[in-house]
Amino acid sequence: MMNAMDTNPTHAMVRFGLGRRAAEPLPADPIAWLLGQLHTGDTPRIDPPPSTQAGLTALREDRVNKPQPGQSKARALFVAQAAAELEHALTTPAPFRERLVWFWTNHFTVSLRRGECTGVACAFIEEAIRPHVTGPFAEMVLAVMRHPAMLMYLDNARSVGPASIAGERRNLGLNENLARECMELHTVSPLAGYTQADVAALARILTGWSIEVQGEPKGFVFRPRTHEPGTKMLMGHRFPEGEEGGVAALRFLAAHPSANRFLATKLVRHFVADDPAAGDIRRIETVLRDTNGNLGAAAAALVRLESAWRPATKLRTPREYVVAAVRALDLPEGNRPNMMGVIGALGEPFMTAPAPNGWPDKATDWSAPEAVMRRIDWANGFAGRLGPRDPVEIADLALGPLLRPATLEAMRRAGSRRDAFTLMLASAEFQRR
Amino acid sequence: MIIGRRAALLGLSAVATMGGASLALAAAPGEKRFVVVIQRGAMDGMAVVVPHGDPGLTALRGATPEGLLDLGGFYGLHPALAGLHAMYRAHELLPVHAVAGPYRVRSHFEAQDFLESGADHRMTSGWLNRAVGTMGGNALAVGVSVPLLLRGSTQVGNWAPHGMAEPPPDLYAAIAAMNHTDPLIGPAIVAGLKERGFSNRALMGEPQETNRNAFPALAAAAGGMLRAPDGPRIAAMEIGGWDTHTAQASRLTGPLKQLDSGMVALKTALGDAWKQTIVLIMTEFGRTARLNGTGGTDHGTAGVAFVLGGAVKGGRVQADWPGLGPGKLFEDRDLAPTADLRSVAKGLLAGHLGLGAPALEQVFPGSTGTPPMRGLVG
Incomplete structure (x- = not known):
């Protein structure tokens, strides 16, 4: 089977990497x-x-x-x-x-x-x-x-076991957020058929997993005073009290x-x-x-x-797209676009996903008409950085055999180098990976 | 003429040694402004400054279009250039016809390189950068990048407004056409263009006027900066949309209107400084003298450059008209060049900015046989 595969090097760089960097070997x-x-x-x-x-x-x-x-x-x-x-x-x-x-x-x-x-x-x-x-x-x-x-993002730092010392004294309680997402989004997923009782159990297991912000050293800390006492049942398994119970439960889920x-x-x-x-x-x-x-x-x-x-089955997300474009041109440090700003403007601000399930991973999620238009508009602006370089040569390097004849033809007919480079960046094969 | 302070100190055309290079120093531009606009894609000069007085025109182009704005009888200006025509009547516009660079290539990319290099080969710096190098003063590339014209050893500024990089309609249409087979991106682009007011016909590749005024806004901003007391004195801009291989009659109107509005906006923004300003609008080559089979024109040779501004001796068309009759066309297809674009540029650098012969030779190497065109500056 392996012999039958056309393991093209450019495709390898596009599919599994970040796009070819100029004339990178x-x-x-x-x-x-x-x-x-x-x-x-x-x-x-x-x-x-x-x-x-x-x-x-x-x-x-x-x-x-x-x-x-x-x-x-x-x-x-x-x-x-x-x-x-x-x-x-x-x-x-x-x-x-x-x-x-x-x-x-x-x-x-x-x-x-x-x-x-x-x-x-x-x-x-x-x-x-x-x-x-x-x-x-x-x-x-x-x-x-x-x-x-x-622990901050999904509120576990503030989750308190109701029967813990702190919970009983101050009438504080559980926050299930991290436990729920850990099961639903991070590990077993709903495929496992767990119940709300399991979510609550994991939340109890993870009580005390908190952070130290004021004192030193800053970072993760296990706080016995907020940890829910007793053993807990999670998905039919018993997990002991204490930090090690959490470790065991997470290993079980993983x-x-x-x-x-x-x-x-x-x-x-x-x-x-x-x-x-x-x-x-x-x-x-x-x-x-x-x-x-x-x-x-x-x-x-x-x-x-x-x-x-099998090439070009996936659509590049804005971050993948912008990084691939900058790599294709291999702009020197100091002459690069503000990638943070650009990927934000194109709809994927860095480390700022709307919800805990993260950025979507299907082409249909990234190909709304205005999203594609913004990509093209950015590409046209970015293409201005081409300078006196040959866009066809850059397309050849970046896409190799992935470059379609229709794109090449359109590039050759373009009225300027910049227009030609815009066409490469706007081509389906460069938007895909 | 006004002699800049630096020039007064050094003496006009003094030779000074800087960084090991021998530089002929001319006057710093002082209060004089010089703007170069590159029309990328090759404007069809014969459709814009129409030589309807030539009896050979009809055989090549059919009936003379309606509504031409008179340029002294022999030539007529495209009706979309009403603002430029007002400047013509005020003696502030000088179209130069049958002009071309010294190269005879018909590739956009090569020809643009040569146009900006100021030579018949590609150089690593542009002639406007070298001109600034001989004068001193600040130069500014207005747009998202520094064109080759302004690249080189002399540092120049670069300014672009946010969000003005939208491609021209033709490029959008080419992108849509090129991607139409992609089941996802193809329809998304079509839908996106429709949401932005593109008609179905425009998506089929037919020309559509853009309703977005990127170039005029850019020109207005450039004018504002050039007007400022401590602002740049040299600027370069670019405008696309000229590659009219099909349906030229309608396709040209949009870019021409953009250009026209842009020049009016530049003049307005410059205010009093307009009097001391000259703008050179140039393109990489002209287009075929005959219309092709799709109502367009293909890559040609000679065309039109525009010189405009308060300091221009305008109100006429500068041309040694080669004629369109039998045997007159270059290679039996293009308007024959009778003037070298470098001589126009040299005429402006000499007459407006005071560059002497040694400086001009540095700006346009190997051009001693092409003297500065006289009588461009008022």
Whole structure:
């Protein structure tokens, strides 16, 4: 089967990577190139690296100082770090790995819609997601559920066991938000057939998983005083009192067969096709089951799916599109568009998804007429940065065999270089991946 | 003429050594303004400054179009250029006809490079940048990018308003046509264009006037900056939509109206500074003398450049008319060039901005055989 696949290197860069960067060398063996990225760690990207400590310090200072709009330290941290994250996408030697980081960050959505997450949003990517994209899924779940960004975003930091010391004294109670989304969106999904009682049980299990913002060190803290006492029953399993009960419950959810099915579906949908084939889902699901949820193994299996080499089945989201465009032109530092602003204007503001289920992952979600028009308008403006370069040559590099004759013909007939480059950027094959 | 302070210190056409390069220094532009507008796509000069006095025209183009605005009997101006015609009557517009660059290529991209390089080959800097280099002073590229015309070793500014990068209707139509086979993007673009007021016919590739005034707004903004006491004195702008291979008669009206409104807006925004302003509007080449089979024209050779502004000796058409009769056309297809665009530009740089011969040779290398055109500046 593998021999029958046309593993085109440009397609590999477009489908699994972030688009070819100008004349970046084409890998002789695309599959080996992709798999190789799963075995190399990330190089340092952001100096200083985003950290929970710095983010919560900024949050604390903002709370004390109540800054005027535009003066927030947390916001300033986010803006600088988010720009650096996007810049990294332009030059990373491991774009497939970066795409995995994007995928899992969206899977475990944390959004600036919840303002207090601002200062730690990029720390969340760097601490909870990035180190785990090729490791066991359970480790990522634990890192996410302990991360202050998630604990704030889905309110668990304030959830109090009704029968805990703090709960009895101050009449405080449960907040089920994180527990519900953890089951529905992050792990087992409704496929598992759990009940409201299970959600409440997980909420009790996770009481005490909180954050330290005022004191030192800042970050995750388990607070026994707010933790609901006693053992709890979750989906027919018994979990003990204490922090370790939460760890065990999360490991149980992460390893659940429904989680494997759910993650496999999302992975194939993201990397292969909006409507994944049942056989492809089964394949990834099997790998997850057989490797105890190893995400690197799942990523490698995706690359080996025959259907993954059928090009242009997916539509690039605004962030993927803008990054691919800037990579195609390979603009030097200092001469790049404000990508943060652009992807926001095109409908996908960085780390600001509307809801905990994250940005949608189907073409129909990104192809509303006005959304496509805005993309074209941006492309036309961006095409002005082409300068005296040959647009056909750039199209050839960026798209290779994916470039359609109709696009090439339209480009050759264009009245100016810039118009020709606009046509490339507006072509269906460049909008797809 | 007004001599800028820097020029007074250095002396006109003094030679100074800067950064190892020998530069002929001319007068800084002082209060004089110079604006260059590049028409990308090749404007059909014969449809815009119509030589209806030439008996050969009808055989090439059919009946003379209605409503031409008179330019002294032999030529008529396209009716969409009413604002420019008012300038003509005020002796502020000088159309230059049968003009072309020194190159004979018919590729847009190459020809635009040559036009902006100011040579018959592609250079890494543009002639306007080199002109600024010899004078000093501030130059500004108005639009989302710095065109080759203003690129080079002399630093120039770049200004673009937010959200004015919308493509012209023709480009939208080409994008829609190119993507029509995509089951998702094709219909989305068609629906998006309709929501923005495009007709079905426009989507089929027929011309449609744009109701958006990007270029006039850009020109007005440029005028405001050029007017400011400490503002730039040199500016470059671009306007597209000229590649009229089909249905030219209707397709040209939109870009011409944009251009016309833009020049009126520029004049208005400049206020009193208009008196000291010259604008050069130029395109990469003209178009075929004959209409093609689809009511359009294909890539040609000589065409029209416009010189306008309060400092222009206008109110006439500058041309050594080559004629349209048998044997008169270049390669039996295009209007024959009788003037070199470089001589027009050199005439303006010399007459308006005071560049001497050494500076002009730096701006247009290898052009000593093409002297500055005289009598352009009032």
